[in-house]
Amino acid sequence: MNSINRRRFIGTTAASAAAIAWHNPLFAAPEAVGDGPWDIVAVRNGDPVALFEAGIAALGGMETFVSKGQKVVIKPNIAWDKPPEIPANTNPDLVAAIVRHCLKAGAGKVIVFDHTCHNWERSYKTSGIAKAVVDAGGVMDPANLESHYQMVDLPKTKLLKSALVHKEMLDCDVFINVPVLKHHGGAKLSLCMKNLMGVVWDRRFFHNSGLDQCIADLCFIPKKPDLNIIDAYRILRKNGPQGRAKEDGELAQYQMLGRDMVALDAAAAKLFGMKPEELGFIRFAGEMGAGETNLENVKIKRITLEA
Amino acid sequence: MNAGLYRKIRFAVGGGVLGFSTLAFADIGDWIPAQIARVGLWPQFTPSLLGIAHGAGWIAAGCVAVLLLTLLFGRVYCAMLCPLGVLMDLSAWLARRTGKKRKLPYRPGRTWLRVGAVGICAAGLLAGSAVPLGLLDPYSVFGKITSATLRPLLGWANHWISSATGLFHPVDVSPLAWTTAGVAIGLFVLVVASAVLRGRLWCNTVCPVGAVLGMFSKHAWLRLKIADNACVGCSLCERVCPAQCIDFRNRSIDHSRCVMCLDCVTSCKRSGITLQKHGKTAATPVPAASTGRHAKFTIDRRLFLASAVTIPSAVLGAEDTGPQNATRHHKRAVLPPGAKSLAHFQRSCTGCQLCVTNCPDQVLRPSITAHGLAGFLQPYQDFTVAFCSYNCSNCSQVCPTGAIQPLTITERRAVRTGSVRFFQDLCVVETKGTSCGACNEHCPTQAIRMVPWKNHLTIPEIDEDLCVGCGGCEFICPVRPNRAIIVDGLPVHERAKVLPLGQKNTIREIEEEFPF
Numbered sequence: 001m002n003s004i005n006r007r008r009f010i011g012t013t014a015a016s017a018a019a020i021a022w023h024n025p026l027f028a029a030p031e032a033v034g035d036g037p038w039d040i041v042a043v044r045n046g047d048p049v050a051l052f053e054a055g056i057a058a059l060g061g062m063e064t065f066v067s068k069g070q071k072v073v074i075k076p077n078i079a080w081d082k083p084p085e086i087p088a089n090t091n092p093d094l095v096a097a098i099v100r101h102c103l104k105a106g107a108g109k110v111i112v113f114d115h116t117c118h119n120w121e122r123s124y125k126t127s128g129i130a131k132a133v134v135d136a137g138g139v140m141d142p143a144n145l146e147s148h149y150q151m152v153d154l155p156k157t158k159l160l161k162s163a164l165v166h167k168e169m170l171d172c173d174v175f176i177n178v179p180v181l182k183h184h185g186g187a188k189l190s191l192c193m194k195n196l197m198g199v200v201w202d203r204r205f206f207h208n209s210g211l212d213q214c215i216a217d218l219c220f221i222p223k224k225p226d227l228n229i230i231d232a233y234r235i236l237r238k239n240g241p242q243g244r245a246k247e248d249g250e251l252a253q254y255q256m257l258g259r260d261m262v263a264l265d266a267a268a269a270k271l272f273g274m275k276p277e278e279l280g281f282i283r284f285a286g287e288m289g290a291g292e293t294n295l296e297n298v299k300i301k302r303i304t305l306e307a
Numbered sequence: 308m309n310a311g312l313y314r315k316i317r318f319a320v321g322g323g324v325l326g327f328s329t330l331a332f333a334d335i336g337d338w339i340p341a342q343i344a345r346v347g348l349w350p351q352f353t354p355s356l357l358g359i360a361h362g363a364g365w366i367a368a369g370c371v372a373v374l375l376l377t378l379l380f381g382r383v384y385c386a387m388l389c390p391l392g393v394l395m396d397l398s399a400w401l402a403r404r405t406g407k408k409r410k411l412p413y414r415p416g417r418t419w420l421r422v423g424a425v426g427i428c429a430a431g432l433l434a435g436s437a438v439p440l441g442l443l444d445p446y447s448v449f450g451k452i453t454s455a456t457l458r459p460l461l462g463w464a465n466h467w468i469s470s471a472t473g474l475f476h477p478v479d480v481s482p483l484a485w486t487t488a489g490v491a492i493g494l495f496v497l498v499v500a501s502a503v504l505r506g507r508l509w510c511n512t513v514c515p516v517g518a519v520l521g522m523f524s525k526h527a528w529l530r531l532k533i534a535d536n537a538c539v540g541c542s543l544c545e546r547v548c549p550a551q552c553i554d555f556r557n558r559s560i561d562h563s564r565c566v567m568c569l570d571c572v573t574s575c576k577r578s579g580i581t582l583q584k585h586g587k588t589a590a591t592p593v594p595a596a597s598t599g600r601h602a603k604f605t606i607d608r609r610l611f612l613a614s615a616v617t618i619p620s621a622v623l624g625a626e627d628t629g630p631q632n633a634t635r636h637h638k639r640a641v642l643p644p645g646a647k648s649l650a651h652f653q654r655s656c657t658g659c660q661l662c663v664t665n666c667p668d669q670v671l672r673p674s675i676t677a678h679g680l681a682g683f684l685q686p687y688q689d690f691t692v693a694f695c696s697y698n699c700s701n702c703s704q705v706c707p708t709g710a711i712q713p714l715t716i717t718e719r720r721a722v723r724t725g726s727v728r729f730f731q732d733l734c735v736v737e738t739k740g741t742s743c744g745a746c747n748e749h750c751p752t753q754a755i756r757m758v759p760w761k762n763h764l765t766i767p768e769i770d771e772d773l774c775v776g777c778g779g780c781e782f783i784c785p786v787r788p789n790r791a792i793i794v795d796g797l798p799v800h801e802r803a804k805v806l807p808l809g810q811k812n813t814i815r816e817i818e819e820e821f822p823f
Contacts, residue, residue, distance in 0.1 A: 042821060042823070044817065044821070085812065117749065118698075119667055119668050119696060120479070121479075121667070122667065122696070126698075142476045144479060145477050147466070147477075184744065184748070185744035185756075185757035185765065186742050186743050186745065186757065188742075203783075204745070204783070204785035205785070207735060207743045207745040207785040208743075208785035208787075209741075210741040211743055211744070234812060235815075239753050244752065244753060245810065246811055246812055247809025247810070247811065247813070249813070250813045250814070251812045253815070253817070270822045270823040271822050278763065280742060280763075295823055300821075304817070
C-alpha cells in the first residue's frame, strides 16, 4: 500500500520542489549571469520579509555582516508621522526582520533610530517601527536632542566639512542603512545617501549650502554603511518625501541590498523610472569616487520570487 | 456634619486637586491625556464660566455646580477645589510648622478691593481681553506658575537624569520662556508670601472668584455660627482663621469671606462654632461696628457699577497692528487651530497654559507682545521652535474656556490659521542655484509644490487654497536672517480646501525584465 509508484513519486517530488521554491532564491528564476559575490542583490514579488530573507541569503546571510556580540545600528527612515500604507517611512516588517536576523547572527545589541522631521515620538509610533523593533528584540533610541550628537570633522567632503553625527552610529560595530524608495520635492528621490541625513543633527545646513552635494558628502561620514537595504515594497511615487495619502504609494514589491550606496541609488532611480544622471547627488558622488554610477560595471543578482 | 470628617475630606480632596492640577500643568510626558485633564479640571470656576459663553456644553456645568455648592455650604470651592487656595493653605501650614506661629487677627473686609478686582476683570472682558482676569483668576494663575516654572525644571531634570543614567528617553520640552517664567515666579512669590503672612489674603482682596462666590456664600443655606452661650471670648477661633473674617469680640463671622476651612470649628475648645441652617437659630443681629458702614451698599450693586466702568481700551492696545516701518517680513502671530479669531481668542483665553503644556510639538508658546498687550501670555505658534502637526488637535481638546474650540483631527485639517507667503528672491534655489525643497518637504497638503525651474532644479509654487498655516515651511526654511517663506497669522481663521484623496495604493505590474 505504501510502496512508491510512479504517480506518487512525481507528485511528491513536484510538491517538495514547490515547497522549496517557495521563498527560496535558489529555485527562483535565474536572472543573474555568473556567480557571486554580488554587488547588488535585487529581489521582487513578495512581502517585505520574504524579499529580505531571499536577498540576505544571496548575500551569504546576516552572519556575513554581523559577528557575535557586536553592536548593530539600523537606520531606517522614520522621518514622518505617517502609517506604513503611505510609504514615507521604511516598512516596519522589514525593519523587524533585519533586527531578528542580526540577533540571530549573534548581535549583542541592535539599536534603531532616526532624526525625525515630525514629532519623534509620534513618528516612531505611527510608522509602526517602534513596536516592530521592540517586539523583535531591538532597542529604539531617541535622536531628538542635540546632546545625542557629536561633532566630527569630514576631511574628504566638499561642502559638509564637519557635522554633528549621532553618537550611537559613531560608536557601533555594524551599521545598516535601510531607506525607503520615495519621491522627494528637493532632491527628486530619497534613497541610501539621502537617508543618512537622519544621522546628522543640522539639516538646514544641507538645504542652505547645496543639498545634492551635501547628500553626496554623506558617503564620507566616519561609519559607512556595512549593508544598505532599499525598501521598495511600497514606493512613494509623488508628494514626497512625506506623502499626502495612500494614493501616493505604489505597491511595487521590490527590494535591493548591497554595500555600494551609489550603485544602489542608481538602480533605485531606474526602478522609479528616472535616469541616475538626473539625480545631482548620484552625479556628485560618482565624481567624488564614492561608488559606481554605471550599473553595467555592477554585478547584480536578480531574484523574482514565485507568487 | 462632623467638622473632623469634613476636614479629612477637605485635605483629601484638596490634596487630590493640587496633585492633579500640578501634574496636568507640569506634564512633560503625557502623564495626563488631554481628555482626562479636561475632565479633572471640570469644577474650575473661571474656565467653566467662560465656557458657558462659548457653548462649551457639559464643561460649563462646572461653574453652576460650584455656585450651587456655594449656596448650600459656602465657599467649599475655595476650601478644596481651588488649586491656588490649596497651595496657599499648604504653604501657610508648612510655614507654621517650620517657623513661628502667626496670629491672624480679625480685619474688616476690603470690599472696595474685591469689587475692584471683579470690576477690572469684567472691564477687561468688556473691552475684549481676558488678560486681567487671567492674571487674577486663581486657576489661571496656578496654571501659569506651574507650566512656566515647574515644567521647565522637570524637563531639565529629565534631560539631566536621562543623559547621566540612560534609564529613560529624554522628553521634548520647549525652551524656557523667560518673561513668562519671570511673571510666574513673581506671582508664585506673591501668592506664597501672602499666604504665609496673611493666610487667605489673596482670596479676599484680589481674587475675582472669591469675590463672586462671596456674594453667594453670604446667603448660603448652612453657615458657621458662634453660639453666644458657648463662647467665652478666648479668641482662638479668630487667631486660626486664615480669612481673618472672625470677629470674636462681636461673635460675628463675615460669611462672604469665609473659605470654609473649618479650622475655627476644631480650634474651639467649647465646640461653640457650628454649621447652622440660616434663619433657624435665634441669630442675634450682628453689631454694626465692622460691617455696618457698608451694610446697605451691597457688593452686588458695586459689582454692577464696576462692570460698567470700562478701562480705556487704549490701555489694552487692542491688537498689535505693527510698526509703521513694517517690512514685508512683518507677520501677525498665528493662533492655535480652533481659536476662530483673534477677537474671540483674546476675550476668552485666560492664559492658563494648559494647551502649551499639552502641545506635543511645543509650538505653542505664551506670547509677550505677539498678540499685542491685550493678549499677554495667551499662546501663539512659534515657528522658530517647531510647527503645528497636521495629525493633532490636542490644544483644542484640552482648552477649558472654549477659547480654542474643540476640533477633531479631520476638522483641524480644514482650518486655515495663517497664510503662506513666499519670497522667491530669497529662496536658496534662486540665490544659490542649488536644490532645496525643505518647505515642500514639510508641507502636509502640498500647498507648496516643487515645479521645474532652470538647470533641472525645482522651485516652490504656492497654492494658497490648500495652506492650513501649520508653519512647517517657515520652521524648516534654511534662509537667514529673513526666511524665504513665512506664515502670516490670520485674524479670522478660514476654511482650507481639503482635497478628496485616494485611500488605496496603486499596484505595479511586475515587469518582464528588471528595470536595471
